[in-house]
Amino acid sequence: MISSNEPLAPMLGKLCARGTLDDADRAAVLALPYKLKAHDADGYIVREGDIATHSCLLRTGFAYRQKIVKTGERQICSIHLPGDMVDLQNSLLVVADHSVQCLTRADTALIPREAVIELAFRRPNIGLAMWYDTLVDAAIFREWTTNIGRRDARTRLAHILCEFAMRMAAAGLGDHTAYDLPMSQQELGDCTGLTPVHVNRMLRSLEEAGLIARKQRSVSILDWDGLVSAGDFDAAYLHLPNA
């Protein structure tokens, strides 16, 4: 068993969920060179336009990908949990087409880009798991496009609450009926293409329907099946291993 105080252990856990790794693969992952870094809430991990030199593992804390439009509004394209490899996207594409920013204080491990690529092809099991992981990210992007493009506000919010519940549970951060959501209603709006005012109204609607309860930013799901139905949610796109 791998000691959990290995800094790269969360990455190993993620890769094992995305593919099949043998003992030598596991050791190779933990042997990657890295540099630890701490980030404040709202700190940037990557800025749009950056040239990638490192790939980033989110060890603790939450982060999100965002793009800014002409009017100054922003769109959050995905949320990342502890254990996520936040930046395989940008680091292979070289020039970052979006920013990655911290939602909370966070600890990361920066791994040189070349070391990641070298490992991916030296040990195909690992490479396939990493590739798979980036494709799951892509599947989530597609679902978010669909969510914003073709669902009404209430359904969008119910959907995203279901997604977070499933992913938090899969990451071991709470079961799928209760979790702490480290996001403001403004940020929820930036995820769903809504204004914070309307997010507030729709959350209240979900609460009044008895589907969820809120206390500060912790969400309890009182009626999972009801929320799944209200959110038109089908977890297939998350490609979770034990589903």
Added chain:
Amino acid sequence: MISSNEPLAPMLGKLCARGTLDDADRAAVLALPYKLKAHDADGYIVREGDIATHSCLLRTGFAYRQKIVKTGERQICSIHLPGDMVDLQNSLLVVADHSVQCLTRADTALIPREAVIELAFRRPNIGLAMWYDTLVDAAIFREWTTNIGRRDARTRLAHILCEFAMRMAAAGLGDHTAYDLPMSQQELGDCTGLTPVHVNRMLRSLEEAGLIARKQRSVSILDWDGLVSAGDFDAAYLHLPNA
């Protein structure tokens, strides 16, 4: 030089645009086993829920990825041009989380999934180019999420017209000021999260502003800079090689 009547030649062209391939790599790509298939307009290449056995190269014609929501409406998540490897996404994820459908009549080459993966890891240059290609797809998904979530209807349409123009030109299907768009206004609406009626009005608005001209489904861009500005368009996310 590779003979252009090699059925897999379009794939080679795409991969060369996504990475650096030597002669042995090129020969290995063309040596992939494949089966040719013809599709009618609206025919399915992959259906949501399918178990992937083959990866698909779009040799001629246009295709799109789509997801259907509870109300029966659909969201188109991306458009694919001749030469695109339409299904690396689904074939590595195993269970398709979305459908791929033909916009026009199309010819494809089906390549066994295992052969693709084996080649990717046997020849890292090829693997990296394929991985890169899936990441560019992901970058386009993010931009579409942003487009739909945070831009108004007119801007969305101008943006998508710019994207098509750049990609058509990059694929050698017209220059970036005129191209044939094989989509109905209904389908444009499914790309942008709009109704066909509103697509019609906004296209007219772009036309009246002197930015574009339309004749049937062929689009002429009269004022490229104006359309780029109206569409808040920055081609960086397309990660085109010669940009």
Added chain:
DNA sequence: CGCCCATTTGACAGCTTTCAAATCGCGTGG
């Protein structure tokens, strides 16, 4: 205790949708 930011609420405006009908384009058949 007091400040600051997030949340909440209400009234109103507006962009986009909805519903319907007319027009146009184009392949088919006489």
Added chain:
DNA sequence: CCACGCGATTTGAAAGCTGTCAAATGGGCG
């Protein structure tokens, strides 16, 4: 070569979901 028919496009009017603006309330931190 022209009439017919069907789907796509176009247009108008009205409804509605979501956004905007503004102010009140609430909670956390120094």
